[in-house]
Amino acid sequence: MSGFQQEAVLGCSSADLEHVRSIVTRAGTSFAKGMKILPAERRYGMYAVYAFCREVDDIADGDVQVPDRDLALKEWHERLDRLFEGTTQDALDRVLVATITRFSLRKADFAAVIDGMAMDAAGPIVAPDEAMLDLYCDRVASAVGRLSVRVFGDSSAEADRVAYHLGRALQLTNILRDLQEDADRGRLYLPRELLQRYNVPLDPQEALYALGLDPLARILAVRAADHFREARRAMQKCDSVAMRPARMMAASYRPVLTAMLRRGWRHPETPVKVSKAARVLRSLLAYYR
16 A cells, blocks of 8 residues: 555555554454454444554553553543543554544444453452453443444444454453463453362462362353344344455354364363364355355
């Protein structure tokens, strides 16, 4: 894309657009490739949303050095207030304001993401109750979905339902996949009520070797599958073109959940094997239907 063409995207300069794109690229995820299916305005809008999420997530995880993580996230709330007043200070601000204006994004959804990151920054989350786990999933996943569906091109109530269910499906899948990694960080996102019902220790490392972990995890896996199914139903009532990225994301993640159910959680440290070719094929099929 030439500099002249980039100038027209969201009314932003090519330098500002390149800045948000570089944040996405440096993250080293498949996100940038996945967003290539979007038209330029929507693609750069998603880059801006992702860059925002990346910055607050890095603060919460300690990947960027700040004197006080809680204060840094509170400052992001103040920065958010300025953005919705149209005040900008750097390239990310400028592309975010353009994205907020173009796609009518809601401050509450950005604020929810910051609050979700603050939950992690406050200290390792260990055995939250069901209500707190659901709130966490809403803030770190479904809120991102509510921003995303608007950039994709659908701001209907059904699109919000897609965000609600798909966000929870993806986050529960991540939790079930990353038990070992989270335990190494002192985290245990499994709900306290189920841990107690299945006599699973509340200690993150000890929980990995409990006999009750497998039946407990299967309950959460069924919940995730239910959310995938409800997300799919809501998508069918939305703009089909706008839902392409959401369909592709669901199609890519669903096999991970299936593979984990097949493997079980007797040895959660065992890598989940999913055919890359199969995931790509499912994503391609989801693009068209």
